[in-house]
Amino acid sequence: MQIRYNSFNSFLKRKFPGYKVRKIPINAGFSCPNKNGDISDEGCIFCDRYGSGPIKTFTQSIRQQIEMFTSANKGKKFIAYYQAHSNTYASPEELEEKYNIIFEYNNIVGLFIGTRPDSIEVDVYPVLEKISRKTYLSVELGLQSIHEKSLDLLNRNHSYEVFLETFEKLRSSGIDVIVHLIIGIPGETKKDMQKTIQEMNRIKPAGVKFHLLHVLKDTKLFDMYKNGEIKLMEKKEYIKAIVDLIGELDKDIVVHRLTGDRDIEIFHAPEWALDSKRVISAIQKKMDDLNLNQGQKSRIASNS
Numbered sequence: 564m565q566i567r568y569n570s571f572n573s574f575l576k577r578k579f580p581g582y583k584v585r586k587i588p589i590n591a592g593f594s595c596p597n598k599n600g601d602i603s604d605e606g607c608i609f610c611d612r613y614g615s616g617p618i619k620t621f622t623q624s625i626r627q628q629i630e631m632f633t634s635a636n637k638g639k640k641f642i643a644y645y646q647a648h649s650n651t652y653a654s655p656e657e658l659e660e661k662y663n664i665i666f667e668y669n670n671i672v673g674l675f676i677g678t679r680p681d682s683i684e685v686d687v688y689p690v691l692e693k694i695s696r697k698t699y700l701s702v703e704l705g706l707q708s709i710h711e712k713s714l715d716l717l718n719r720n721h722s723y724e725v726f727l728e729t730f731e732k733l734r735s736s737g738i739d740v741i742v743h744l745i746i747g748i749p750g751e752t753k754k755d756m757q758k759t760i761q762e763m764n765r766i767k768p769a770g771v772k773f774h775l776l777h778v779l780k781d782t783k784l785f786d787m788y789k790n791g792e793i794k795l796m797e798k799k800e801y802i803k804a805i806v807d808l809i810g811e812l813d814k815d816i817v818v819h820r821l822t823g824d825r826d827i828e829i830f831h832a833p834e835w836a837l838d839s840k841r842v843i844s845a846i847q848k849k850m851d852d853l854n855l856n857q858g859q860k861s862r863i864a865s866n867s
């Protein structure tokens with residue numbers, strides 16, 4: 564089947580020709596200001612206690628995690644993804660020490676750092692710039708939506724404006740930014756989601772990650788779902804929405820993810836999302852049926 568979108572796999576082939584690269588999730592032991600009381604002690608309504616990071620390796624050191632993944636996949640190259648919680652939320656010294664661990668492994672060819680838009684202090688940028696001179700570095704910023712009503716509902720506790728400031732600072736430091744977006748936020752209309760995509764076309768991040776809004780156990784979202792306060796997207800509805808949005812997304816923006824999934828131990832709903840391979844192939848089939856490629860209907864925010 565023809566891949567009709569600018570996929571992460573095709574990006575990896577272009578960026579690292581000649582060898583296979585695998586991205587490995589790491590819990591680097593950071594916290595999150597939206598959880599530990601600095602900003603809020605409640606966290607985002609969808610966030611699990613592992614801060615979206617790996618569960619099985621939760622108690623292991625960074626080195627143990629890297630060695631576990633790399634020894635099971637000998638001969639391959641890797642990108643370390645510091646994923647759990649906010650991976651720029653510490654002193655520059657601690658950050659540099661933890662980022663530098665990847666240079667002990669010559670089969671690691673890049674570092675991706677996941678964080679909140681309001682958690683990169685001024686003195687952290689020189690650290691990021693230093694790392695980016697030594698390896699391929701991307702920062703993954705959780706945004707979820709450009710709409711303030713959605714950011715409020717999700718209890719993000721940062722504005723779109725703050726995201727934009729951080730985005731521009733990273734870009735002027737020469738660092739690729741990947742933006743995380745959630746599809747299916749309660750109260751968001753098709754037009755709201757399209758506006759988020761049109762805004763991405765305007766600011767042009769290096770990549771986006773689409774996550775389906777899904778419910779994990781022991782989250783505020785779990786309670787809201789149980790109480791009937793929110794409704795989740797049906798599979799057909801999600802596939803239609805995501806296909807439309809990809810059709811509108813600038814073709815140069817790499818799509819790092821097409822859906823969201825999580826370990827079965829903490830996953831609650833919707834059940835269909837657990838089979839992410841099937842969801843991805845349904846998206847590809849729908850794009851084929853419609854003869855639609857990424858960016859075919861692309862518009863930017865100012866034209867809307």
Ligand code: SF4
Nearest residue numbers: 595606607610614648
């Ligand atoms: S910012 Fe990230 S780690 Fe922090 S509460 Fe929200 S989703 Fe969880």
